[in-house]
Amino acid sequence: MICMNVISRQFFGPSIGFHSEVAKFAVVISTFMGISYAARKGRHISMSAIYDTVPWRIRKAMAILIPLVTALILFALTYVSFEYVVNEYERGTTTAYLGMPTYLMYLFIPLGFFMGGIQFVRNLFVNIVNKEVYIGTDALDYNDNKPEDRHIDDQMQV
Amino acid sequence: ACGGDTDEEEADNGGEDTGDNTEETTDDGSGEEASGDFEEQEWIFITEETGEQVQMAYADEFAKRIDEKSGGNITVETYEFGGLGSETDQVVQLQEGTAQLAVTSPGFIGNTVKESQIFGLHFLFPESVEETQQVLNESEAINVDLVEQYEEVGLEPLAFWTEGAMQWTSNKPLAAPADFENFKMRTQGSELQNESYGAYGANPDGYSWGELYTALENGTMDGQENPIFFIADASFHEVQDYMTLSNHNNYVATTTVNQEWYDGLGEAERALVDETVEELQSWVFDEQKRQNEEFLSVIEETTEIVEISEEDREEFKELAMPVRDFYRENISTVDGAILDKLEQEIEEITGE
Amino acid sequence: MLTILLGIMVILLLLNFPMMIPLIVAPFVVVLLGYTKFPIDSSVMVGQLVTGIESYQLLCVPLFIFAADIMTAGKTSQRLLDFIGSFIGHLRGGYAVTTAAACSLFGAISGSTQATVVAIGKPMRERLLKVGYKDSSAMALIINSSDVALLIPPSIGLIMYGLVSGESIGELFIAGIIPGLIVFLAFTLYSVIYAKVKNIPLSDKATWKERFYSFRRALFPLGFPILVIGGIYLGWFSATEAAGISVLYALILEVVIFRAVHIKQLPSIALSTGLVTSAVFVLVAGGQVFTYLVNLEKIPQMLSDAVLGSDPSTMYVLLIVTIFFFVGCMFVDPIVVILVLTPIFAPIASEVGVDPIHLGIVITFQAALGSATPPFGVDIFTASAVFNKPYMEVIKGTPPYILIMVLISVLLILFPQISLALL
Ligand code: NA
Ligand code: NA
Numbered sequence: 001m002i003c004m005n006v007i008s009r010q011f012f013g014p015s016i017g018f019h020s021e022v023a024k025f026a027v028v029i030s031t032f033m034g035i036s037y038a039a040r041k042g043r044h045i046s047m048s049a050i051y052d053t054v055p056w057r058i059r060k061a062m063a064i065l066i067p068l069v070t071a072l073i074l075f076a077l078t079y080v081s082f083e084y085v086v087n088e089y090e091r092g093t094t095t096a097y098l099g100m101p102t103y104l105m106y107l108f109i110p111l112g113f114f115m116g117g118i119q120f121v122r123n124l125f126v127n128i129v130n131k132e133v134y135i136g137t138d139a140l141d142y143n144d145n146k147p148e149d150r151h152i153d154d155q156m157q158v
Numbered sequence: 159a160c161g162g163d164t165d166e167e168e169a170d171n172g173g174e175d176t177g178d179n180t181e182e183t184t185d186d187g188s189g190e191e192a193s194g195d196f197e198e199q200e201w202i203f204i205t206e207e208t209g210e211q212v213q214m215a216y217a218d219e220f221a222k223r224i225d226e227k228s229g230g231n232i233t234v235e236t237y238e239f240g241g242l243g244s245e246t247d248q249v250v251q252l253q254e255g256t257a258q259l260a261v262t263s264p265g266f267i268g269n270t271v272k273e274s275q276i277f278g279l280h281f282l283f284p285e286s287v288e289e290t291q292q293v294l295n296e297s298e299a300i301n302v303d304l305v306e307q308y309e310e311v312g313l314e315p316l317a318f319w320t321e322g323a324m325q326w327t328s329n330k331p332l333a334a335p336a337d338f339e340n341f342k343m344r345t346q347g348s349e350l351q352n353e354s355y356g357a358y359g360a361n362p363d364g365y366s367w368g369e370l371y372t373a374l375e376n377g378t379m380d381g382q383e384n385p386i387f388f389i390a391d392a393s394f395h396e397v398q399d400y401m402t403l404s405n406h407n408n409y410v411a412t413t414t415v416n417q418e419w420y421d422g423l424g425e426a427e428r429a430l431v432d433e434t435v436e437e438l439q440s441w442v443f444d445e446q447k448r449q450n451e452e453f454l455s456v457i458e459e460t461t462e463i464v465e466i467s468e469e470d471r472e473e474f475k476e477l478a479m480p481v482r483d484f485y486r487e488n489i490s491t492v493d494g495a496i497l498d499k500l501e502q503e504i505e506e507i508t509g510e
Numbered sequence: 511m512l513t514i515l516l517g518i519m520v521i522l523l524l525l526n527f528p529m530m531i532p533l534i535v536a537p538f539v540v541v542l543l544g545y546t547k548f549p550i551d552s553s554v555m556v557g558q559l560v561t562g563i564e565s566y567q568l569l570c571v572p573l574f575i576f577a578a579d580i581m582t583a584g585k586t587s588q589r590l591l592d593f594i595g596s597f598i599g600h601l602r603g604g605y606a607v608t609t610a611a612a613c614s615l616f617g618a619i620s621g622s623t624q625a626t627v628v629a630i631g632k633p634m635r636e637r638l639l640k641v642g643y644k645d646s647s648a649m650a651l652i653i654n655s656s657d658v659a660l661l662i663p664p665s666i667g668l669i670m671y672g673l674v675s676g677e678s679i680g681e682l683f684i685a686g687i688i689p690g691l692i693v694f695l696a697f698t699l700y701s702v703i704y705a706k707v708k709n710i711p712l713s714d715k716a717t718w719k720e721r722f723y724s725f726r727r728a729l730f731p732l733g734f735p736i737l738v739i740g741g742i743y744l745g746w747f748s749a750t751e752a753a754g755i756s757v758l759y760a761l762i763l764e765v766v767i768f769r770a771v772h773i774k775q776l777p778s779i780a781l782s783t784g785l786v787t788s789a790v791f792v793l794v795a796g797g798q799v800f801t802y803l804v805n806l807e808k809i810p811q812m813l814s815d816a817v818l819g820s821d822p823s824t825m826y827v828l829l830i831v832t833i834f835f836f837v838g839c840m841f842v843d844p845i846v847v848i849l850v851l852t853p854i855f856a857p858i859a860s861e862v863g864v865d866p867i868h869l870g871i872v873i874t875f876q877a878a879l880g881s882a883t884p885p886f887g888v889d890i891f892t893a894s895a896v897f898n899k900p901y902m903e904v905i906k907g908t909p910p911y912i913l914i915m916v917l918i919s920v921l922l923i924l925f926p927q928i929s930l931a932l933l
Contacts, residue, residue: 200547200548202548202806235548235808237805237806240676241805241806242802242805242806243557243558243561243798243802244561244564246557246561247554247557247558247561247802250554250557251554254551254553254554255551256548256549256550256551256554366566366567368565368566368567368676368678369567369678369680369748371678372678372680372745372748373748375745376744376745376746
């Protein structure tokens with residue numbers, strides 16, 4: 001992701017085909033690879049209003065159930081998107097400028113979903129093993145922090 | 159694949175009696191084939207254009223005729239560019255059979271069917287749009303050899319037709335190759351296009367379509383190429399001082415269908431598709447002519463029209479010749495065999 | 511089908527699933543269960559994930575966020591505050607006006623409402639409390655003024671609309687200027703009246719020497735919006751290029767000139783930007799899958815026939831759009847609302863002749879309004895986290911601002927010129 005920033009920073013100026021292809025690869029890779037990292041940090045954007053107001057017990061149950069279902073969904077998406085990659089490989093499409101096989105780029109979708117799925121399984125386990133509620137393996141639920149210990153980044157959305 | 163001469167004759171006849179007799183013809187069609195013959199079904203038809211641009215006009219006319227001829231049993235849903243994703247998505251959906259029919263052009267399908275980029279070569283086809291359409295109808299190189307290239311990736315081209323000649327718009331007159339010196343030319347970004355404009359000494363750039371208007375307005379880009387109706391639709395003439403009637407090539411569209419779907423159609427349905435596509439060859443020729451003429455008069459109001467002299471055209475053509483070798487070596491998957499054949503056929507038709 | 515599609519989405523959303531899940535899953539479920547008119551090979555939809563994020567213009571999102579993050583970590587906001595404060599701080603309601611002005615200015619630099627709440631809201635709230643404002647009204651002022659960031663370019667909301675609708679982001683930015691200024695002026699007027707009514711004491715007037723000093727200190731930050739907005743307006747650069755220049759400017763400002771951000775901090779700022787960016791981009795990717803299905807099934811056409819009747823008026827359509835986006839943004843993150851509702855409503859609006867740029871402004875305005883409106887407006891939660899204040903306290907002061915925003919909404923619908931005049 002830093003990479004993407006560095007790369008994209010070098011690319012303002014007229015968008016030559018080469019640039020936009022590299023930029024597209026970079027965006028796709030960092031977006032899908034970012035799924036697991038954001039999951040680890042508990043930074044996926046979600047609508048937490050109800051979650052924030054329910055009692056601890058229900059919250060704990062949700063913190064187990066949601067990663068479980070999310071992981072299963074991500075594994076299913078891994079399968080479907082891998083199918084697409086195989087088809088893309090068979091179609092043999094290449095990019096216009098670099099002549100790079102496009103399936104290489106699409107490969108990062110199942111990879112990203114799969115790693116995301118693994119991370120949600122880890123989020124699930126950390127909630128089963130520990131007494132506290134975690135929204136990511138690296139992030140305790142902000143509802144259980146004392147307000148003064150909360151980090152603003154935990155709440156930052158765009 | 160389409161046959162040669164018969165197409166052309168029918169196209170000519172069709173051309174003469176479009177207008178008054180169209181209805182009569184279609185009535186005959188639906189009369190012969192009872193609507194009960196067709197099972198109820200819906201087909202998806204995607205194009206690369208929007209609104210009432212030539213490709214959408216074609217698709218909508220196709221849908222209308224199919225609806226009439228099938229007694230309303232077959233519905234063709236038409237989709238504008240962008241409705242079902244990017245150009246890549248469109249090709250993929252056609253290949254996978256999610257969409258049954260599409261209008262494709264080299265700019266969109268050139269990475270899937272490399273050989274289709276042949277239509278991008280400059281000064282290969284005749285200067286006259288009529289003659290170009292004649293080549294598209296009659297050429298064996300196109301209707302047999304090139305078709306095979308599509309079939310290899312699961313696509314079946316049913317007809318090739320022109321959307322009109324490509325023209326240059328610019329902020330300084332482009333009348334001779336020397337005018338291209340250091341000229342920032344917007345292309346769709348393919349290697350062949352960049353090579354083509356590089357040959358004139360220009361700086362080609364695959365500038366993104368979405369920002370092109372602004373780029374032309376403030377001189378980030380000096381010029382671009384497109385058929386007249388497209389230029390007017392995008393209002394490029396508002397921000398460009400000149401339009402050169404370069405006719406350097408034609409925007410060639412291909413009515414393409416999913417091969418598996420086409421082969422699996424019942425005989426009556428396939429005949430219906432074939433017949434309609436054939437009728438539309440002359441219809442769409444008139445349609446593109448109408449649009450291009452209509453919009454030329456719109457553009458003329460604000461933009462100076464530049465014509466290329468015979469000598470300058472020869473000079474352009476000479477500079478463009480090496481690009482054909484580039485095509486043979488770097489683009490073609492059959493070592494230029496189709497191009498060789500096409501060159502001969504064009505010579506025969508134009509008598510040059 | 512639309513009911514099932516939206517139903518699945520809303521249920522998963524309310525259950526606190528990461529928002530990418532409802533966006534991606536709902537279309538797949540609908541397709542797999544065969545609720546679509548056409549048989550669709552679900553794997554074809556995977557291609558849409560990439561289509562959603564392949565636009566070159568999208569690159570301006572991480573760049574603007576990165577620039578905002580650098581400036582939030584640095585001194586830009588402080589200097590802007592000092593500058594505005596020294597000129598108008600002593601007037602009736604001066605601090606409130608300063609807040610509104612600083613939020614607008616910082617909003618003009620950063621694309622993000624939340625960044626504005628943090629950068630301006632934190633220091634201003636203390637000053638407001640000191641001169642006698644009630645906490646609830648101080649927070650309401652901050653939340654709503656920060657929303658101007660969503661209208662005044664650069665704006666993530668406008669970028670998202672531009673991406674989904676295919677409209678020029680540069681033009682949208684320019685169209686956002688006047689509505690943003692109107693909101694700022696309305697808030698200023700309200701602040702002055704409020705201060706008079708509540709009899710907020712006046713503070714000391716700054717000397718001209720102090721003013722000159724603070725002006726000099728704020729010179730570089732002030733040059734920033736002029737460069738970005740002016741550059742886009744004059745056609746010097748596109749939105750993406752402007753974003754790149756923003757980053758460069760922020761770096762020079764905070765790292766080289768102010769020395770407020772150390773080079774060593776940049777990787778962690780970039781990482782945080784990257785994290786936010788990929789969380790947003792996954793949504794954009796998923797949003798395209800949803801858009802695809804909406805287009806394939808021709809839902810806009812279906813809706814415009816069924817709901818709007820055969821000959822709906824422009825006003826009626828804009829009113830419907832306004833209500834849907836406002837209500838949507840009251841509950842869900844504005845980015846998601848724009849991703850989901852734009853493909854449904856933009857074709858309908860364009861059919862009755864609404865200018866797509868104007869529509870973008872109306873939609874983004876509702877996103878700004880909705881996200882500051884209870885029950886679930888995201889800004890309220892940000893403020894509650896930033897200021898460590900309970901939810902109820904944060905929302906108590908918001909009604910007057912919401913009323914002002916609703917009135918401006920009406921103006922915006924009635925007079926498209928407000929957004930189109932500068933184009
Ligand atoms: Na902004
Ligand atoms: Na907001």
